Amino acid sequence: MTTSSSDSTIIGIDLGTTNSLVGAVVSGFPIVLADANGERVTPSVVHYPLGGGAPVVGAPALRQRALTPERTIHSAKRLIGQRQGETGWVPEYETEAGDGGGVKVVVDGEARTPEEVSADVLRHLKAVAEEALEHDVRRAVITVPAYFNDAQRKATMRAGEMAGLEVERIVSEPTAAALAYGADRKEGAQKVAVYDLGGGTFDVSVLDINDGVFHVLATAGDTRLGGDDFDRELAGLIWQRFAAANGRDPEGYGDLSALERAKLMEVARDVKHKLSVTDEVTAEIPFFSGNAHVSEVITRDDFEGLLQPYLARCAAHCRRVLIDANVEAADLASVLLVGGSTRIPAVRASVAEVFGQEPDTSQDPDEVVAKGAVVQAGILSGSLRNMVLVDVTPLSLGIETFGGLMNVILPRNSTIPAKAGEVFTNAVDGQSAMCVRILQGEREMAKDNWELGRVDVPFEPSPRGQARVGVQFKIDENGVLEVLARNLQTNEDTVLEIANSAVDVADERVEQMVADSVDHAFEDMEARIWTEAKMKSDELLPAVSAAMEVLGDEIDAEEKAEIDAAVAAVEAAMQTKDANGLKQANRKLDDATEQLAARLVEKAMEESMERRGLL
Missing domain, CATH: 3.30.420.40 (ATPase, nucleotide binding domain)
Known part of the structure; x- marks a missing residue:
């Protein structure tokens, strides 16, 4: 050679x-x-x-x-x-x-x-x-x-x-x-x-x-x-007919020995092949059980009923x-x-x-x-x-963001090889690390998708929105995923090797994900809208409270009453789980505090100029 x-x-x-x-x-x-x-x-x-x-x-x-x-x-x-x-x-x-x-x-x-x-x-x-x-x-x-x-x-x-x-x-x-x-x-x-x-x-x-x-x-x-499933269905049918004719339990297929099941599968496969060219086949296994022989007529109609x-x-x-x-x-x-x-x-x-x-x-x-x-x-x-x-990706790929939402980075059916990324910030004051959960799936909420892996990216404790982490997804021509997470303060990279992406989640989730996303589309979207609206409320309420404390007597009674009523409406809406109602309450609170926010900005600018000796 x-x-x-x-x-x-x-x-x-x-x-x-x-x-x-x-x-x-x-x-x-x-x-x-x-x-x-x-x-x-x-x-x-x-x-x-x-x-x-x-x-x-x-x-x-x-x-x-x-x-x-x-x-x-x-x-x-x-x-x-x-x-x-x-x-x-x-x-x-x-x-x-x-x-x-x-x-x-x-x-x-x-x-x-x-x-x-x-x-x-x-x-x-x-x-x-x-x-x-x-x-x-x-x-x-x-x-x-x-x-x-x-x-x-x-x-x-x-x-x-x-x-x-x-x-x-x-x-x-x-x-x-x-x-x-x-x-x-x-x-x-x-x-x-x-x-x-x-x-x-x-x-x-x-x-x-x-x-x-x-x-x-x-x-x-x-x-x-696939065809293995068809073989098992045929083997089960042959067993049921043999068992009924020989005083055995027709439901006892699972109790058969490995050798008996293998014999049934072999004859079932042969019957399957022959039924593609003829309408009727006799399944035969000599001395299948003791002196009892299998000899059962299987028609194409029988087979197609199983299919x-x-x-x-x-x-x-x-x-x-x-x-x-x-x-x-x-x-x-x-x-x-x-x-x-x-x-x-x-x-x-x-x-x-x-x-x-x-x-x-x-x-x-x-x-x-x-x-x-x-x-x-x-x-x-x-x-x-x-x-x-x-080629294309079979399911969307993304990460979990604040509030338990799925943030898609590479959408389903993206052409591969592919590469995409986004920058994310810390969600709370004093946060010192970000957990990047890599998800695969079509659902709006992270909990409903398939987790492929996770990695923690540390950074200096920072005020909310100050720390930045870049996340990049890269899929090569073989469909193998590599995730890079970068601390943009230090340019330090963490590359996530996803060695066993199916360990924690059964494969059924992959196959059913698209169907589930359709079946649950309305409730998923409602959950996402509610989560985003609640996050907005959680941001608005403390900001309004802080602004009113800073401005104090500068707010007249009529404006204060309007803002208080809008705050109360948001707090009430947060107890209802009505996403659209909460969105509407947030919008009204935004409108009610528009002048308040403008005066707060003016006051901050004046104080800055005073400190710099410009006033």
Whole structure:
């Protein structure tokens, strides 16, 4: 094996929940590479043999899943960057809480991180590429779901590094798919939707493609929705029918052994595939339980009935992404299908209904993400013509400000890489530090958003509004967030490394944030208006009291009565929780004290001039 091309070649990898693929640019064309058996698709499964030995990856490992499920790790992508119990998914193999709140898989008493398992898959893909290309490879582009957060993206990069790869770029799967579909398209502007339903995740994006420039307008999705869920539903149905016919508890699926569940999942997956091309399949497992055999007829209607709740969830995300992108379905030039689950006829029918057009099926849905990763790799290495790729942030990023409000610094769907910042001041007299809470989400109040991290910025105790702290958010092309907080008095910087952004908040918050912001829009806005109005009242009342004390007898009885009445109205409104009423009371107090404020300024100027001997 030579190494002449090892430094220039960048491979593209689709690290999927169910299957993974690797490709490269060969003779100017992006292709998906096959292994020694001629297979381009590698199951994302790793089997750890009893007593040690090299891990078994891919199809041979998948065959071991039904025999030794406790030592065969699949869908590790669902665990990567997560903590114990956070995924809402219970695999056949053992897991435990790891360091820093993460999750580990346990095989024969040995704990491994999901990154280590993923590294075994990536190491195998690297070997496949080296065998096909006949030289070493060290650089790669790896795809991830669009809704992967910072911790999950970093964990994926760590997995690549463990496998001996330098990860040049992390690319969102729908974006990679758009690259593959759009690489050879004619020039001109068009908008497309990418509908990506794989084994473990669902993503939908709207992109603007114009003369080789790919701009993601909006994206949405669900990191726990995919073909694996369909398999479990089918496995449950097969069990229920078998149990009813054999005097077993139909609700006892959860009590089955890991081996029995693995057998059901294997036959369910086979039934699912066959129902895409036929109307009826017999699910068979010889000697499933003792001498009892599974032999249950499953129809396409049975299967599609199980799918309806999942298709409804997908459809809701599709409608939301059109709203976020400010695009009508009729404006789309095409709807691109990605992921093996889009082969299911009911899925394609749902897509056609939601978008009002038949989806584009011109690309192999299993290979299109990998091919897009290869296109991106080719751009980076210079082996393909230059295309510009612009990705976006999935949720707004900001910090908590005084009163518990969310102050957005980088709005949702901001083009990345991105950088933005603001300057903030201390809210109270004598304050000696500012706690910068980094938040992600769409809600008006900080408490309703997802905390990514926090840092304290110290400064000299200062009167209210005198200390200044600059906060800058920077997201690189991989979607990794860096926060810089600067004390503008000393120019001292604190850079916040967000290593485990999902530790304290479940992933459901990310997926539901946009929906929650819509559902609670009116009450959230009411809460924000109330908080801002109360902060204004808290500022006004002591200022008015101090001004009246300074001016004393200079205020006539009529003006004093008007001001007192306005103060009383503000104090009464503060007890009501009526935001608009408090705003109106504040406005009346502002009007009532306008002359008072002017006289106070005049008095201060006169006193200053007297001290300077000018009067």
